[in-house]
Amino acid sequence: MARILSLPSKSKKSPKTAAKKAARPSVTRSVAKKPAKAVKKAPAKATKAVKVAKPVKLAPVKKPAKAKAIASAPASPSATSSAGSRKDFSKDPINSSLKPADKIGFLREMLRIRRFEQQALKYYNQGLMGGFLHLYIGQESVAVGTASLMNGKDEIITAYRDHGHGLAVGMEMNPCMAELFGKGTGCSKGKGGSMHFFAPDKHYWGGHGIVGGQAPLGMGLAFALKYKGIKGCAVAFLGDGAVNQGVFSECLNMAALFDLPIVFVIENNGYSMGTSLERSSAIRHSLASRAEGFDVDWSLCGGFDLYELRANLGAVMEKARSKSRPHVLEVATYRYYGHSVADANAKKYRSPEEIERYKTEFDPITLWEKQLLKEKVITEAGIEKIDSEAKAEAAAAAEFAIASPWPSEESIFEDIYHEVDHKTEAGQTGRHFFSE
Amino acid sequence: MPVITYRQALNDAFAEELTRDENVFLMGEEVAQYNGAYKVTEGLWKRFGSKRIIDTPISEAAFLGMGVGAAMMGLRPVVELMFWSFAYVGLDQIINNAGCIRYMSGGLINVPMVIRGPANGGTNVGATHSHTPENFLANTPGLKVVCPATPYDAKGLMISSIRDNDTVCFMENTLLYGDLGEVPDGSYTIPLGVADVKREGLDVSLIAHGRAVLTCLAAAEILAAEHGIEAEVVDLRSIRPLDEETILNSVAKTHRAVLVDENKPFCGVSSQIAALLAEHAFDELDAPVLRVTALDAPAIYSMPLEKLQLPDAQAVVAKVLSSF
Numbered sequence: 001m002a003r004i005l006s007l008p009s010k011s012k013k014s015p016k017t018a019a020k021k022a023a024r025p026s027v028t029r030s031v032a033k034k035p036a037k038a039v040k041k042a043p044a045k046a047t048k049a050v051k052v053a054k055p056v057k058l059a060p061v062k063k064p065a066k067a068k069a070i071a072s073a074p075a076s077p078s079a080t081s082s083a084g085s086r087k088d089f090s091k092d093p094i095n096s097s098l099k100p101a102d103k104i105g106f107l108r109e110m111l112r113i114r115r116f117e118q119q120a121l122k123y124y125n126q127g128l129m130g131g132f133l134h135l136y137i138g139q140e141s142v143a144v145g146t147a148s149l150m151n152g153k154d155e156i157i158t159a160y161r162d163h164g165h166g167l168a169v170g171m172e173m174n175p176c177m178a179e180l181f182g183k184g185t186g187c188s189k190g191k192g193g194s195m196h197f198f199a200p201d202k203h204y205w206g207g208h209g210i211v212g213g214q215a216p217l218g219m220g221l222a223f224a225l226k227y228k229g230i231k232g233c234a235v236a237f238l239g240d241g242a243v244n245q246g247v248f249s250e251c252l253n254m255a256a257l258f259d260l261p262i263v264f265v266i267e268n269n270g271y272s273m274g275t276s277l278e279r280s281s282a283i284r285h286s287l288a289s290r291a292e293g294f295d296v297d298w299s300l301c302g303g304f305d306l307y308e309l310r311a312n313l314g315a316v317m318e319k320a321r322s323k324s325r326p327h328v329l330e331v332a333t334y335r336y337y338g339h340s341v342a343d344a345n346a347k348k349y350r351s352p353e354e355i356e357r358y359k360t361e362f363d364p365i366t367l368w369e370k371q372l373l374k375e376k377v378i379t380e381a382g383i384e385k386i387d388s389e390a391k392a393e394a395a396a397a398a399e400f401a402i403a404s405p406w407p408s409e410e411s412i413f414e415d416i417y418h419e420v421d422h423k424t425e426a427g428q429t430g431r432h433f434f435s436e
Numbered sequence: 437m438p439v440i441t442y443r444q445a446l447n448d449a450f451a452e453e454l455t456r457d458e459n460v461f462l463m464g465e466e467v468a469q470y471n472g473a474y475k476v477t478e479g480l481w482k483r484f485g486s487k488r489i490i491d492t493p494i495s496e497a498a499f500l501g502m503g504v505g506a507a508m509m510g511l512r513p514v515v516e517l518m519f520w521s522f523a524y525v526g527l528d529q530i531i532n533n534a535g536c537i538r539y540m541s542g543g544l545i546n547v548p549m550v551i552r553g554p555a556n557g558g559t560n561v562g563a564t565h566s567h568t569p570e571n572f573l574a575n576t577p578g579l580k581v582v583c584p585a586t587p588y589d590a591k592g593l594m595i596s597s598i599r600d601n602d603t604v605c606f607m608e609n610t611l612l613y614g615d616l617g618e619v620p621d622g623s624y625t626i627p628l629g630v631a632d633v634k635r636e637g638l639d640v641s642l643i644a645h646g647r648a649v650l651t652c653l654a655a656a657e658i659l660a661a662e663h664g665i666e667a668e669v670v671d672l673r674s675i676r677p678l679d680e681e682t683i684l685n686s687v688a689k690t691h692r693a694v695l696v697d698e699n700k701p702f703c704g705v706s707s708q709i710a711a712l713l714a715e716h717a718f719d720e721l722d723a724p725v726l727r728v729t730a731l732d733a734p735a736i737y738s739m740p741l742e743k744l745q746l747p748d749a750q751a752v753v754a755k756v757l758s759s760f
């Protein structure tokens with residue numbers, strides 16, 4: 001504990017060094033590889049602490065110039081995604097077993113998310129949607145990679161940047177788009193909006209607007225799996241800002257204490273609204289390392305390369321399922337747009353060059369396309385076809401949404417109490433609503 | 437008199453108090469370098485620096501509690517909640533700590549803190565982002581609750597709140613930030629617990645706080661123009677302390693009361709006013725006390741439907757007419 005706290009701190013490092021650290025390529029292996037069993041049996045907490053390996057072995061920063069350019073972006077691209085010593089995750093069994101159709105499917109899903117959101121953005125800007133619109137563009141690989149690893153018994157939950165996860169697990173574009181338009185045909189009947197997509201039938205538990213609020217719910221999903229004896233795991237996503245909610249720390253302790261099968265995935269896109277990670281976390285080299293203080297395993301990985309993401313996440317999900325233990329996986333990723341579309345400062349707290357660099361060098365879709373072309377799994381024409389299909393699907397979804405009716409006025413009072421909706425006996429006694 | 441926005445009026449209040457009292461500091465998410473999610477603190481970080489204007493991580497429970505502790509030591513924290521809805525992750529700090537410490541210490545310790553931010557529906561941000569907690573915070577003796585409707589009131593009440601030796605929960609409204617109004621230059625205070633009759637009338641008292649006051653003023657114009665009814669509009673301004681005298685005087689004059697409230701009806705602010713009238717104005721009333729409140733459902737996202745959830749001038753007019 002004390003050791004973690006003594007890691008890079010303002011007072012000890014020159015700002016330059018700190019920036020360098022923040023921008024260093026992330027490691028992809030769990031560095032807190034402690035034998036969970038042995039540690040659990042260890043009688044004294046003190047010995048346990050000693051056993052914990054030093055959190056991060058810093059890989060050398062290969063290209064200082066580049067690293068400097070993104071110095072303000074702690075969500076550094078993984079070493080594997082940048083030129084140089086590249087670990088080939090395609091050979092990982094979880095990836096080598098993939099069929100061409102699977103790989104093309106991933107591309108299709110990522111493109112569907114991107115085209116869906118671009119379509120939504122267009123109409124949001126025209127004033128046809130209300131509230132907030134938080135775009136996932138740039139981060140698509142994380143949701144698609146996760147969905148590709150779900151085994152039918154796994155459950156996932158995320159925050160308000162939730163369109164990508166929804167589409168990735170198989171929600172259809174029409175109801176999703178209609179939800180953004182506030183229509184009665186929306187996936188939440190127009191009641192939840194952009195931040196509140198849910199598809200429990202697809203093991204997707206939302207879509208949550210209060211930062212960090214989904215973390216304990218994810219723990220509940222894991223608890224229920226374990227309770228029912230289901231060999232699945234829960235994956236709870238949260239942002240680099242959300243880890244600072246007290247409840248997340250409480251979750252880490254409880255998940256470890258109760259041996260829950262959960263993976264907390266920190267989608268570290270470098271910013272929480274306009275606050276860079278340097279300005280929100282005292283420990284900057286990684287957020288996942290906080291898990292160490294709670295006897296929870298953790299690791300880091302790049303989120304730009306689907307193979308890398310799948311290899312890392314797949315392994316820890318399997319560990320959660322088979323060992324019923326929690327894990328924190330921090331994934332480096334990046335959002336291209338502002339925090340929400342209404343974020344007027346989107347290009348003030350980070351440089352346009354930084355955004356451009358991620359788009360050109362670390363775009364998960366472009367990287368995957370290149371990979372599939374290299375593997376000769378797909379042709380340029382094939383990519384083009386999938387992309388135009390995704391665009392057409394998104395455009396059709398917008399048409400569907402526009403043509404859909406508003407929710408009925410009566411629906412305002414529906415979906416509040418189950419007993420009332422179902423006119424059960426319990427729903428008949430006493431007064432439930434007090435509007436005049 | 438200068439005409440400025442509600443947002444600017446608050447900003448001026450901060451600037452003046454930061455200048456006047458070095459114990460005042462501002463803290464919250466995105467309040468400094470970003471200039472505030474709703475730009476209420478714009479320019480203050482540049483002017484007053486990082487010691488006085490402090491960006492925090494998204495850790496409401498921690499920074500609310502830190503505000504309480506700092507206030508116990510004599511500082512005057514002004515803590516911004518990006519939305520009052522986010523107070524819910526830190527309610528323990530507000531209710532148990534800010535609200536109870538003075539009492540439990542037998543008056544040894546004061547908590548001179550302002551907790552502020554927008555608390556309103558009507559912007560299609562869904563149920564979890566649209567809460568109006570003035571009723572249940574006012575349910576805690578020890579806490580004060582203020583809900584200004586105009587730029588003038590916002591500034592005067594904010595200055596009073598910062599100087600107040602108790603914790604004040606100051607509730608703004610994202611739909612009001614851009615509203616313009618006359619606000620004098622320089623410092624002035626409006627005491628907490630003093631309501632303001634925003635329009636005089638003899639026929640019915642419309643009693644409201646926050647944005648509902650503006651709804652009442654619009655309704656009053658319609659009632660006068662189309663129905664020959666002169667409504668008096670009483671702006672509570674502060675919920676706790678509550679200016680019972682102004683409310684009772686108004687009803688003694690008009691003999692009718694319609695309570696208009698963007699808060700929910702169940703144990704809402706209007707419930708408290710209704711109880712007051714039942715207890716102390718029973719003989720003055722020529723008609724039952726009526727209410728127009730937010731519909732008793734979570735805030736819906738859908739744009740046209742959320743409009744229906746909040747009181748509008750037409751609903752107030754209809755309710756007033758039904759009492760004659």
Ligand SMILES: Cc1ncc(C[n+]2csc(CCOP(=O)(O)OP(=O)(O)O)c2C)c(N)n1
Nearest residue numbers: 161209210211239240241242271272273522
């Ligand atoms: C409790 C709470 N506090 C503040 C907010 C406002 N808010 C919404 S998202 C956000 C930033 C979160 O950033 P991060 O966790 O990094 O996720 P990202 O947006 O990058 O996906 C903030 C401050 C909120 N919704 N809930």
Ligand SMILES: [Mg+2]
Nearest residue numbers: 239240271272
């Ligand atoms: Mg983030």
